[in-house]
Amino acid sequence: MADDAEAVVHIVDDDRMARESLRWLIESAHLPARVYARGLDFLEAGGEPGCGCVLLDVRMPDIDGMELHRRLRRRGVSLPVIIVTGHADVAMAVRAMKAGAWDFIEKPYNDALMLGRVQSAIAFDRDKRRDRERIDAIQARAARLTPREHEVMARVLQSRPNKLIAAELGISIKTVELHRANLMTKMEAASATELVRMAIIAGLG
Amino acid sequence: MKPSRLLYSLLLALLLLAASPAAGPGTAEGALVRVGVLAHRGRVQALQRWSPTADYLSARVPGYRFEVVPLDLDGMSAAVRNDEIRFTLTNPGNYVDLEARFGVSRIATLQTREQGRIHVRYGAVVFTRRDNDAIRSLADLDGKSFMAVSPEAFGGFQMAWRELAARGIDPFRDFSALRFAGFPQDRIVVAVQRGEVDAATVRAETLARMIESGRVGVEEMRVLAPRGGGSLPVRSTRLYPEWPFATLRNTPRRLATRVARALLSMPADHPAAQASHTAGWTIPLDYSPVHELMKELRIGPYEVLRQTTFPALLRRHAWWFGAAASLLLALLLLNGYVSRTNRRLKVAQQTLQREIAERERSQAALARYRDSLEEQVEARTADLEATNQALERSRVALGGLVAITGASGLSHEQKLDRLLETGRDYFGLPVAVLSSVGEDGPRVCRTAGDAGLGPGGGGPLQPHCARLLVEKRGEPLDIPDLDRVSELCALPGASRWKSYLGTAVLVHGQVHCTLEFAATEPRVAPLSRWDHELLRVMAQWIGDELERRLALESQQRHQSELARVSRMSTIGEMAASLAHELNQPLTGAINYCSACLRLLREGGDPERLREGMRKAVESATLAADIIRNIREFVQKEDAERGPVDLNQAVERVASLTALEARRHGVAVELELAPRLPPVEGNMIQLEQVIMNFIRNGIDAMSGTEGRARRLGVITEAVGGRVRVRTRDTGEGIAPEALAHIFDAFYTTKPDGMGIGLSISRSIIESHRGRISVRALAPGGTEFVFELPGAAHG
Numbered sequence: 001m002a003d004d005a006e007a008v009v010h011i012v013d014d015d016r017m018a019r020e021s022l023r024w025l026i027e028s029a030h031l032p033a034r035v036y037a038r039g040l041d042f043l044e045a046g047g048e049p050g051c052g053c054v055l056l057d058v059r060m061p062d063i064d065g066m067e068l069h070r071r072l073r074r075r076g077v078s079l080p081v082i083i084v085t086g087h088a089d090v091a092m093a094v095r096a097m098k099a100g101a102w103d104f105i106e107k108p109y110n111d112a113l114m115l116g117r118v119q120s121a122i123a124f125d126r127d128k129r130r131d132r133e134r135i136d137a138i139q140a141r142a143a144r145l146t147p148r149e150h151e152v153m154a155r156v157l158q159s160r161p162n163k164l165i166a167a168e169l170g171i172s173i174k175t176v177e178l179h180r181a182n183l184m185t186k187m188e189a190a191s192a193t194e195l196v197r198m199a200i201i202a203g204l205g
Numbered sequence: 206m207k208p209s210r211l212l213y214s215l216l217l218a219l220l221l222l223a224a225s226p227a228a229g230p231g232t233a234e235g236a237l238v239r240v241g242v243l244a245h246r247g248r249v250q251a252l253q254r255w256s257p258t259a260d261y262l263s264a265r266v267p268g269y270r271f272e273v274v275p276l277d278l279d280g281m282s283a284a285v286r287n288d289e290i291r292f293t294l295t296n297p298g299n300y301v302d303l304e305a306r307f308g309v310s311r312i313a314t315l316q317t318r319e320q321g322r323i324h325v326r327y328g329a330v331v332f333t334r335r336d337n338d339a340i341r342s343l344a345d346l347d348g349k350s351f352m353a354v355s356p357e358a359f360g361g362f363q364m365a366w367r368e369l370a371a372r373g374i375d376p377f378r379d380f381s382a383l384r385f386a387g388f389p390q391d392r393i394v395v396a397v398q399r400g401e402v403d404a405a406t407v408r409a410e411t412l413a414r415m416i417e418s419g420r421v422g423v424e425e426m427r428v429l430a431p432r433g434g435g436s437l438p439v440r441s442t443r444l445y446p447e448w449p450f451a452t453l454r455n456t457p458r459r460l461a462t463r464v465a466r467a468l469l470s471m472p473a474d475h476p477a478a479q480a481s482h483t484a485g486w487t488i489p490l491d492y493s494p495v496h497e498l499m500k501e502l503r504i505g506p507y508e509v510l511r512q513t514t515f516p517a518l519l520r521r522h523a524w525w526f527g528a529a530a531s532l533l534l535a536l537l538l539l540n541g542y543v544s545r546t547n548r549r550l551k552v553a554q555q556t557l558q559r560e561i562a563e564r565e566r567s568q569a570a571l572a573r574y575r576d577s578l579e580e581q582v583e584a585r586t587a588d589l590e591a592t593n594q595a596l597e598r599s600r601v602a603l604g605g606l607v608a609i610t611g612a613s614g615l616s617h618e619q620k621l622d623r624l625l626e627t628g629r630d631y632f633g634l635p636v637a638v639l640s641s642v643g644e645d646g647p648r649v650c651r652t653a654g655d656a657g658l659g660p661g662g663g664g665p666l667q668p669h670c671a672r673l674l675v676e677k678r679g680e681p682l683d684i685p686d687l688d689r690v691s692e693l694c695a696l697p698g699a700s701r702w703k704s705y706l707g708t709a710v711l712v713h714g715q716v717h718c719t720l721e722f723a724a725t726e727p728r729v730a731p732l733s734r735w736d737h738e739l740l741r742v743m744a745q746w747i748g749d750e751l752e753r754r755l756a757l758e759s760q761q762r763h764q765s766e767l768a769r770v771s772r773m774s775t776i777g778e779m780a781a782s783l784a785h786e787l788n789q790p791l792t793g794a795i796n797y798c799s800a801c802l803r804l805l806r807e808g809g810d811p812e813r814l815r816e817g818m819r820k821a822v823e824s825a826t827l828a829a830d831i832i833r834n835i836r837e838f839v840q841k842e843d844a845e846r847g848p849v850d851l852n853q854a855v856e857r858v859a860s861l862t863a864l865e866a867r868r869h870g871v872a873v874e875l876e877l878a879p880r881l882p883p884v885e886g887n888m889i890q891l892e893q894v895i896m897n898f899i900r901n902g903i904d905a906m907s908g909t910e911g912r913a914r915r916l917g918v919i920t921e922a923v924g925g926r927v928r929v930r931t932r933d934t935g936e937g938i939a940p941e942a943l944a945h946i947f948d949a950f951y952t953t954k955p956d957g958m959g960i961g962l963s964i965s966r967s968i969i970e971s972h973r974g975r976i977s978v979r980a981l982a983p984g985g986t987e988f989v990f991e992l993p994g995a996a997h998g
Contacts, residue, residue, distance in 0.1 A: 017789060017824055017827070018789050018793055020793075020820070021792065021794075021796035021797050022796055024796055024817060024820070025796040025797075028799070028804055029803065086784075086785040086788040086789070086792075107792045108791050108795055109792070110799070111795070111796070111799030111802075
């Protein structure tokens, strides 16, 4: 389902020409773009749920790019942010990166560089979103387990033999085997190895 | 004797005058009582000797103030006769005289102390040197020289006189010489000692005292007809009572009594007594011996007895004899004077006659001159009138020159033209040419009148003359008829100008151009020196005008150069901003072009491609505009001025500074008046002022926190003038800094040059405008400049 969602490039720049020309460039690469004249407009549009990235001009009269970036973080919008600046200001670049910006591009740029970065950001976002979805799925499945199945799973993940599990839980081996079969089904894990991988991805255990 | 009397009278009068103010009855010390004292040894001596006695009396007789009046014998008589004194203190001889003539009466007699004893009588001694054997008695003195004090001295002569007379010797007749030495009597003794005289007489005490003090040897002198007796020193005469203190007849009896009592009660050793070398006073003695002496000698009151004898007569009428003699002498002198004057008059008359003859000759000459003078005066008057007229014309012309040079509304060229016109009219020469003398040859600057009449070629009217003008360096060259100047006639192509006037115009002491006037007809009436003077003044003013314009041009060049440097530095300071400003459209153009390339590769929609390319061009154009703006801003503009729309200027500058404002978070708000009248000026320079204002405002707010950073740029028309204001919301500028803000190199910014606002001021002032700054109430500063609208310029 995540793969189906089209990635959108959000352009925030107060300069009309910069904004429009960038939209042209992005759209020429067949990427949908949305433009915002002010950082606040973007915030009001309410943190895009979809995949994509943000191109942010650092200097704007109302709130500057760095501030907008901070506010997006606070709202849990995890879109990768690319800071675009006309000034080769190393100190600012360092600050932006430390604040969690995904990348930093200096004007004037060539189209290949810009589009490459945008696509990388989108890919990154997409990957991230895919991971998130897998974790969410595993966690959803784990949520369906009964408490006893959880206890058994925890010990399976520790590679305990059924006999030992039975002894620890004070149940019969047969019962352990039954729980184990159920949880493997619920977790859609073909093998114990796969279950371990799921647990690592979703941070279970 | 006469002069001395006169002198004494004068002295007395002076004394009375001097004393009179104190004689008022109302003085604190009481009524003044004058005591006449015989000043036989002089006034000072008398005052010294007797003033203490007067003071003593003042103290002892309350209600009166006693004063000593020193008098000689004549003065004494006068004072007594005129009742000017109340008491008299005089020698016995004088006393009996006064007693007999004016009825004075003695109230006390002086005591003296001699060798410890008090005496009330005294005598005189007649003596000679003991070694003078020829004189052994008074009778031996006949034919000898003799010395005494004075004829009036009682003890110093008259006592001895009586004794001599008794022996048949008349001192005035029988001595070989009779000398009177006056006081002090010691001198007389010394004269005998030295042998200057054979014999002499003095008071007995004088000789005794000198012997006692050793100044005269005991055996040195021989006293003639010596008499002794008692404790008194040896003497040659009878004894006579000492000086009496006498009262005048009109003195109140009561006062006289009190004075007598006071005198008699004076102790012998009282300081007043000591001062007067006396030993106080005793009851009045009998002065009949004195009377006898006077009677015998026929002196004093008994002088009338002498009248029968000629000498006595002579003595009695000495006044009249003297007067007659004086008159005679005066007549003689007068005679001498008159004859001398006569001689002088004669000489003067001759001189006068000579002078009269001389004067007659002069008058004749004068008469001759007068006639010719009248002619001359007429001629001079005519001359003067002509000069006056010339001067008046000169004055009027000068007034015209002043009006032209001082006219504020005229351009430089207009002023020069009017000056030339004035000159043409004034000199009556129809053509005027002002041509510059440059290294690249002469060139006509201005002409007035029909310059086409000239030789053409754009040079001076008369090249040869112009060269002369340069050599003469400002001295006028006046040629009424060029044809008569041989060297000019000899020149090929002599011009058609006949009458010529010119001079050189100096600028900074260098010949800068030539000023020439000319006519095709020779001039009949010569030009006066006033005309030459006016030409000089005209040339000088043209020189001044040129000098002023050169200075102005130089100043404008300098200002414009400085302004340009300032603009360069402004652009330099803004480089980062401007780079970014350029980046925006460049980036835009690149983006559009890149996008179009991609579309092309994919065989994209031509319509979309076209749109992309159009937008790319738009962006690139914008970048080009910015670059042009910058270039125009820093380029070295010429001084050309034209109508400037300040709204447009503000917009252009606002766009140049937009990013600068953005970077500092400053919102620039333009409030531009619609239909703003244009101003006359230099667009770029005025933009520079606006730029300085805006950048200043942005800088002023760069440190402002917690407050909106707004910069208002306002244009408005105010009564034919156009005003541009910038208002910031910064911290404001300190009042002391405000006062200097337009000074050169004054800056409050660490990185500023401090020339921006100073250049702004010189730009606005050169546009005949005003520039000002003021603090705004809630903080912030307003910069204003105001220029006259073009319609009013």
